[in-house]
Amino acid sequence: MRLLSLEVSNLRNLQSVSLLPHPNTNFVIGANGSGKTSLLESIALLSNGRSFRTPDSKKLIRHGSDQLVVFSAIESEHSGKHRVGISKSGKGITSAKLDGKLQQKVSALAKVFPVISIETNSMELIEGGPSLRRSLLDWGMFHVEHRFLEIWGQYRAGLKQKNALLKSGKKVNTTELQHWNRVIAHFGERLDIERTQYCDALIEQFGRIRHDYFESELEIQFRYRPGWDKATFVTLEQCLSEKMESEIQRASCLYGPHRADLDILWNGSLAKDICSRGQKKLVLYGVRLAQIAYMMRKTGVSPILLLDDLPAELDEKNINNVIRFLKEFPCQTFITAISDQSITQEMLSAFEEHKMFHVEHGTFEEIR
Known part of the structure; x- marks a missing residue:
């Protein structure tokens, strides 16, 4: 480009x-x-x-x-x-x-x-909330996975309808809620598969960047959390079904890829809690350079x-x-x-x- x-x-x-x-x-x-x-x-x-x-x-x-x-x-x-x-x-x-x-x-x-930018506010990728790290993953998937935008659009549409139902202020129609749970589960699990595959590729590329350019100085691990407990619930639909009452009480969709996060760890602890500013900068550069390398190798762009x-x-x-x-x-x-x-x-x-x-x-x- x-x-x-x-x-x-x-x-x-x-x-x-x-x-x-x-x-x-x-x-x-x-x-x-x-x-x-x-x-x-x-x-x-x-x-x-x-x-x-x-x-x-x-x-x-x-x-x-x-x-x-x-x-x-x-x-x-x-x-x-x-x-x-x-x-x-x-x-x-x-x-x-x-x-x-x-x-x-x-x-x-x-x-x-x-376009990828690394500037002062980019440090929020390490220090800020989950939405910033989801955006990082979604940016990468948008540019390397052709199916991502369609799947994400369908998921967001279902999520919007479900949240509107939960926040309507009226007694929630559980039949309608179950319908939107099925829509969210269908596209959410596909989105989770895509994100997991991208995370695995990014982590592998990060390892190469660390070894080749930063002399293994970055003692970093990554942990992708999908937005629901897979150890407890076999499927997202099962999670949404069993958590239906709590979502009705809190008037919000609490589980799914829109609640996912990518934990960035330094020697097993969250990097934002223990790393110096200089170390955080190195982590930031390592992650973004890994995205560039993976994008170029995957797409040629x-x-x-x-x-x-x-x-x-x-x-x-x-x-x-x-x-x-x-x-x-x-x-x-x-x-x-x-x-x-x-x-x-x-x-x-x-x-x-x-x-x-x-x-x-x-x-x-x-x-x-």
């Missing part, structure tokens, strides 16, 4: 930006608040319709503007060249276009333009990689480990740093073919 050109209008302090990135590596240098992270944010927004910094899209729109617009020409390894664009208005309306055609869902852009302030996030040894990975699994990469002095000679030597941009007050200039 390559981003050929990028145009950004009215996103935070980026009033009007037009860039022609290098197909391999792009360094973006600038002081805090200059707009370098906003550039990465615009690329991520173009892929998944969401900011990695805030859930409130109104905060993305430049003060005094009615809407933001991000537009790009891209080239995929499989499907060739495309034009992708997204806009967000102050009224909360999002419009996504692919090759000039308005799309019903932003996922249409994500499918042709996969390389995602765009956004690394916000890489020199500050890792020590020199592990920066060099990441560099070695990217030489074996080349992605178009955007790396931000506060100053060009933060970009080591090892990085410049490894990424000999690159472009470097300096940003100040939302204005970008290529450094020759």
Whole structure:
């Protein structure tokens, strides 16, 4: 995957930006608040319709503007060249276009333009709640398993209907509830099979990343929890049937893949509880690089990689480990740093073919 050109209008302090990135590596240098992270944010927004910094899209729109617009020409390894664009208005309306055609869902852009970002808020993958780790798994499955989106959509539709029934405030019709339990169980168990297979593949790939690039420093184990007790209940349908009364009392669907989690353990304990911040960073990089490697090997497609302030996030040894990975699994990469002095000679030597941009007050200039 390559981003050929990028145009950004009215996103935070980026009033009007037009860039022609290098197909391999792009360094973006600038002081805090200059707009370098906003550039990465615009690329991520173009892929998944969401900011990695805030859930409130109104905060993305430049003060005094009615809407933001991000537009790009891209080239995929499989499907060739495309034009992708997204806009967000102050009224909360999002419009996504692919090759000039308005799309019903932003996922249409994500499918042709996969992006992985590692930035300050990414640490929530380790420290935050289960929904973030489910999203990590679902992102990976979305890009490598063709059946995932259909199965997940059917499951979510059934879950929405069941929760509406439970929260209706009326006496619950158990016959109707049993119907939605069967729907949820059917698609939920298929979803669980897909997730389990993806977890197994990701864990195997993580082991290779740890061995090849981090010299086995990461004493990490993973434990996937499906969202119900498989040791007690043979099937999800059995679980939902036996827990029907408790779900009625709590007016919520309490069991199924929407309650799953991927525990990240360090020597048997949750990493978020015992790891230092530096160790958590290594775990985060290990997991995300494993996703990239598995995606490339499974599909032949390389995602765009956004690394916000890489020199500050890792020590020199592990920066060099990441560099070695990217030489074996080349992605178009955007790396931000506060100053060009933060970009080591090892990085410049490894990424000999690159472009470097300096940003100040939302204005970008290529450094020759």
